[in-house]
Amino acid sequence: MIRLENVSKHYPRAGEAVKALDAVSLEIPRGALALVRGPSGSGKTTLVNLVAGLARATSGTIRVGEDEITRMGPRQRAAFRARGLAVVFQMFHLVPYLTALENVLLPTLARPSREALERAYELLVRLGLSQRMGHYPAELSVGERQRCALARAVLNRPGILLADEPTGNLDETSAGYVLDLLEQSRRDGATILLVSHQHIDRITPTIEFQLRGGRLQG
Amino acid sequence: MNHGITLLRMILREMQQSKLNTLFCLLTVAVAVSVLVALLSITQDSVDATRRMMKDMGFNLLITAKGVDPARYQALDFDGPDLPEDYVDKLVKDAKLAQHIVGKYQKCVQVNGCTIVLTGILAEKTEAGGMKPMPTAYDVADDTVLVGSAAASALRVEAGAKLTLLGKEFAVKRVLTETGMIPEDIRVFAPLHQVQELVGKAGRVNAIDALACQCPVSAKDIVAYLAKGIQAVIPDVEVHPYQSILLARHQQRVLVDRIALAALSVVMMASAAAIWGLTHQNVRNRRREIGVLRALGVADGRVALLFLGKIAIYSVAGAVAGLKAGQGLARVLRVTEQNLPAPDNLLLMLLIGTPVAAMVFALPAIVGGLLTEPAEALGDREA
Numbered sequence: 286m287i288r289l290e291n292v293s294k295h296y297p298r299a300g301e302a303v304k305a306l307d308a309v310s311l312e313i314p315r316g317a318l319a320l321v322r323g324p325s326g327s328g329k330t331t332l333v334n335l336v337a338g339l340a341r342a343t344s345g346t347i348r349v350g351e352d353e354i355t356r357m358g359p360r361q362r363a364a365f366r367a368r369g370l371a372v373v374f375q376m377f378h379l380v381p382y383l384t385a386l387e388n389v390l391l392p393t394l395a396r397p398s399r400e401a402l403e404r405a406y407e408l409l410v411r412l413g414l415s416q417r418m419g420h421y422p423a424e425l426s427v428g429e430r431q432r433c434a435l436a437r438a439v440l441n442r443p444g445i446l447l448a449d450e451p452t453g454n455l456d457e458t459s460a461g462y463v464l465d466l467l468e469q470s471r472r473d474g475a476t477i478l479l480v481s482h483q484h485i486d487r488i489t490p491t492i493e494f495q496l497r498g499g500r501l502q503g
Numbered sequence: 504m505n506h507g508i509t510l511l512r513m514i515l516r517e518m519q520q521s522k523l524n525t526l527f528c529l530l531t532v533a534v535a536v537s538v539l540v541a542l543l544s545i546t547q548d549s550v551d552a553t554r555r556m557m558k559d560m561g562f563n564l565l566i567t568a569k570g571v572d573p574a575r576y577q578a579l580d581f582d583g584p585d586l587p588e589d590y591v592d593k594l595v596k597d598a599k600l601a602q603h604i605v606g607k608y609q610k611c612v613q614v615n616g617c618t619i620v621l622t623g624i625l626a627e628k629t630e631a632g633g634m635k636p637m638p639t640a641y642d643v644a645d646d647t648v649l650v651g652s653a654a655a656s657a658l659r660v661e662a663g664a665k666l667t668l669l670g671k672e673f674a675v676k677r678v679l680t681e682t683g684m685i686p687e688d689i690r691v692f693a694p695l696h697q698v699q700e701l702v703g704k705a706g707r708v709n710a711i712d713a714l715a716c717q718c719p720v721s722a723k724d725i726v727a728y729l730a731k732g733i734q735a736v737i738p739d740v741e742v743h744p745y746q747s748i749l750l751a752r753h754q755q756r757v758l759v760d761r762i763a764l765a766a767l768s769v770v771m772m773a774s775a776a777a778i779w780g781l782t783h784q785n786v787r788n789r790r791r792e793i794g795v796l797r798a799l800g801v802a803d804g805r806v807a808l809l810f811l812g813k814i815a816i817y818s819v820a821g822a823v824a825g826l827k828a829g830q831g832l833a834r835v836l837r838v839t840e841q842n843l844p845a846p847d848n849l850l851l852m853l854l855i856g857t858p859v860a861a862m863v864f865a866l867p868a869i870v871g872g873l874l875t876e877p878a879e880a881l882g883d884r885e886a
């Protein structure tokens with residue numbers, strides 16, 4: 286379960302602060318697939334960063350399961366992510382000097398697992414990257430990088446998966462791979478927060494939110 | 504083909520990829536270490552050079568029985584009170600203050616109508632710092648003598664000739680080069696024990712020459728300090744320093760040490776700044792990588808290890824390269840072979856000390872890179 290109460294994120298600027306998120310309250314039940322939609326600049330990435338504990342909220346409380354992450358320091362939040370929260374970044378953030386396969390294996394640095402190598406192969410095959418495992422990010426197309434980032438996120442079977450525009454750069458076939466994998470995670474019991482500026486036909490969210498100018502609509 | 508990912512693998516990959524950064528880091532360490540090694544060699548060499556020079560100039564301390572006037576000692580008819588020979592051994596054992604100790608018994612004798620100073624001389628003894636005694640110009644084997652230049656021409660002898668002294672025959676091993684000083688040039692050096700026997704003074708010496716070592720006191724107190732220290736070991740003696748030589752030696756040593764220390768501080772500060780800067784740059788360039796690892800839940804300590812490990816690797820390589828370069832540099836600067844630092848113990852110290860120092864220099868830059876929130880480091884704005 287993910288619960289936000291009155292969460293705001295303001296970026297101080299000369300003049301007035303940018304209200305990237307403004308008093309947002311929402312609740313995503315355990316095992317649900319929540320879709321948050323909103324136009325560019327509406328605060329979607331900000332929301333993902335706050336729930337993942339990658340940034341501090343200006344005010345409000347965020348609870349993920351038993352943990353109140355708005356009370357945690359940076360170390361505790363890192364440990365919390367290692368325990369079972371993963372993010373698919375809008376900008377992928379692959380490590381440039383590691384191959385696709387090595388990038389997918391990075392979560393093992395936080396939480397080692399015996400089956401990681403086998404699972405990494407399996408995921409890359411499933412995402413249509415079997416021929417790209419030894420390639421460096423610069424040698425991959427944007428869509429291939431996106432899929433690689435997704436494989437990395439689900440490697441350790443996180444209980445909570447936050448996906449920031451995971452299909453934003455993909456054609457229909459690739460988007461299909463990605464959405465199937467998200468479905469699979471959902472079936473495996475993960476709570477998923479999916480963020481997108483567009484409507485996604487192939488998926489039926491448990492719950493849907495609209496963001497606009499940092500505020501939740503209706 | 505692939506067996507997972509480890510910090511070490513990442514470090515090596517990153518070093519391969521950022522070749523220029525790695526190269527500059529390695530060069531910084533190598534240059535710093537080579538200067539350190541060269542300075543060590545040069546100071547050591549200068550100490551040895553001073554010591555050698557002092558020996559060539561003569562000893563700088565004269566130890567005699569109490570009440571002996573050093574001016575009288577230089578006079579030809581010197582036949583003053585003497586000391587037990589085992590004072591030499593006592594001094595050697597307690598040689599914190601003096602080294603290169605030579606016991607002598609000298610007596611003016613007439614040979615074939617000529618006056619010479621028969622000087623019995625004991626092979627040099629020293630114990631300080633495990634230094635080997637350097638053979639003096641005056642070492643003589645049994646039944647042989649070294650003849651001063653003025654004495655040689657008066658007695659008309661040269662190397663290989665026979666010379667009878669107080670009824671005993673000696674072989675002339677060598678005629679000494681002229682010094683231009685009278686008591687020196689009319690000396691005939693023979694083994695101490697044979698001279699003692701000839702003059703009936705077994706087990707006695709009447710002068711001990713020594714070279715004062717470096718003293719931890721200021722120049723003006725050095726004479727009193729030495730006298731006190733030596734009299735603590737052998738009480739009933741008088742210490743006559745050749746003051747100017749002593750002071751010159753002391754001051755030269757202090758000066759060399761100061762210059763070396765100043766040069767070393769400059770090099771250390773420059774390399775600290777360079778390593779900090781290079782690490783800072785590396786951390787900045789890898790902000791997003793740091794952000795991703797932290798976003799994946801990797802602990803800050805492990806992220807720091809990624810940088811510290813790299814530093815350890817290039818520091819060790821730099822230390823080895825620097826040691827070689829430093830020895831080369833010392834050779835170019837004509838440091839004598841024996842004063843090039845022995846690689847084994849120095850290498851070990853460098854292999855430990857260099858990475859530790861480099862990590863300390865780099866730490867602020869690494870910690871700085873971990874202070875921001877991951878989202879900020881990821882700076883989602885750029886692709």
Ligand SMILES: Nc1ncnc2c1ncn2[C@@H]1O[C@H](COP(=O)(O)OP(=O)(O)OP(=O)(O)O)[C@@H](O)[C@H]1O
Nearest residue numbers: 296303304305324325326327328329330331332482
């Ligand atoms: N570090 C920052 N400093 C100042 N303003 C920021 C910062 N990060 C985000 N913003 C602002 O906050 C608002 C929300 O940004 P956010 O990245 O969450 O939008 P988004 O919904 O993800 O947009 P997109 O669909 O284009 O990715 C934007 O107006 C943005 O300019």
Ligand SMILES: [Mg+2]
Nearest residue numbers: 329330331375
């Ligand atoms: Mg966004």
